[in-house]
Amino acid sequence: MLDSESKNLLYDLITKLRQGEHNIEILRIVLCENPEFDPYQAFHTLCTVHTGCLIPKDISEFLSLRGIKSSDTDLYLLIKQYSSELNGRLTIEDFFQLVLPSTNPGLRSIASARCLPHRWRLTPTVEYSLSKLLESELSFQKDLEKIKGKLSTLPGYTTVKAFNALDKRGKGYISENDFIEFSREFGNLLLEQDLDDILRRIDTEEDAVITYNEFLDFMLPLNQTKQEIASSKDSESKSEDRPRQEEKEEEKSKIETPKKEEFKFETPKKSSPEMRKSDLKSSPQAPPQVSDESCSIDNLMKIQLFAIRKLEFLKQNLSVLDDFSVPSLFKLIDRADNGVIKLLDLERFLNAIQLTGVNLSFIFKTYGRADNTIDLDKFKLIFAPKDLEYAEILLSRQNEDSEFSNFTLGTIKNFFEVLIENERKIEEAKSELQNNPDFDIKSVLRFFDCDEDGQISLGDFDIALKKMGIVANKQDTLAFFELYDKYREEVVNFENFSEYLGF
Helix, strand or coil: CCCHHHHHHHHHHHHHHHHHHHHHHHHHHHHHHCCCCCHHHHHHHHCCCCCCCECHHHHHHHHHCCCCCCCHHHHHHHHHHHCCCCCCCECHHHHHHHHCCCCCHHHHHHHHHCCCCCCCCCCHHHHHHHHHHHHHHHHHHHHHHHHHHHHHHCCCCCHHHHHHHHCCCCCCEECHHHHHHHHHCCCCCCCHHHHHHHHHHHCCCCCCCEEHHHHHHHHCCCCCCHHHHCHHHHHHHCHHHCCCCCCCCCCCCCCCCCCHHHCCCCCCCCCCCCCCCCCCCCCCCCCCCCCHHHHHHHHHHHHHHHHHHHHHHHHHHHHCCCCCCHHHHHHHHCCCCCCEECHHHHHHHHHHCCCCCCCCHHHHHHHCCCCCCEEHHHHHHHHCCCCHHHHHHHHCCCCCCCCCCHHHHHHHHHHHHHHHHHHHHHHHHHHHHHCCCCCCHHHHHHHHCCCCCCEEEHHHHHHHHHHCCCCCCHHHHHHHHHHHCCCCCCEEEHHHHHHHHCC
């Protein structure tokens, strides 16, 4: 059961969520009421690197020209919120989700239909309103992260407990009535507008309920702690706290929940570019039950997916920096010009950019040769984006004499910080599995071997992730698979899979 301190902070988070989204919606309306605002023109004006999509650098430069600072973390959170393809970019449909109002379909339609004469730049009033919207969105995401981070450090908090605090009847999902009842405990009555504000941010399936996967995806802070990783342990120790699947409310179809041992999970849908709350239909499938086995392996997979996306985001950021090239960084670290990087070489470089006291053994274990050194080809793999366009940009820069700016050195430092911290979190999650006496590695292996041929292929992996309710694009799935495909054989046998998990 969630303690009072955690419960109060959870209420603060929900309050901040609905108030922040309400304020953002007002800014969308103000922007779209300006007859000079053409969303198509605004999108293409902001796109400076690629013509068909927005990347963090585009938004950062737009805000910087107007004296608004934005960090990589801020931009990551914004892109994560609106990117329907989960690839670190915003398509024009994603951009419409960001800038067009959801509560005023008439105004949304009018703004979408505008086709103004092409201008090289936006008008001052449009620039001001758009920058104000983006600045507020970044600030809103930062405020939410602070509360999530504080929640995750409380000794009496886990995601499962928080989910159950809202889903008191143990249905396995959170409905609008659950939010109303929870807020009523604090003397606050939620209106329909408040519920719309909440669901627009969390309900990615757009079925007017919050499943555990949706709730977990929203609640996990960027800097996740061990307390959050161990949430599955709590769900095992107190079975009465687990969400239980019952019949849905009248608006939901009565469908039997898949049993735990069948490992059947519903795949969340991608965000739609249409209205986020209007004309919602009942989900054809009940949300997955939060079970002990699924929760434990599910948490590890979500941590890995988070790590993959954050690193891909930073790789893309590095690839568009004009003064960054992998050969130049390799040469800077390989000061003795040996043609390889040794552990001591990398330690010296990181110390020089004020990154000290870190464990680098896993980098050499993953990318190193038999003699525990890293050559240039292996070093390139560390920084290579999965996105082909970014990879081509980075590959086109092969010069060895680039002088890195302080900004680029800071971005490199941030990359290594995230790389090392991600590995620490993954190892902690593995340790949780290894110390869980109820975790059955054989069942997990059978679950991933979808075609039952005794080995796990990329296709098996993709199917397994979908069955677990984890939305991963092709880049995510490939990066996932490569973590387990140690010898790059394009298949993973059970021994390698078990070895990676530490069994």
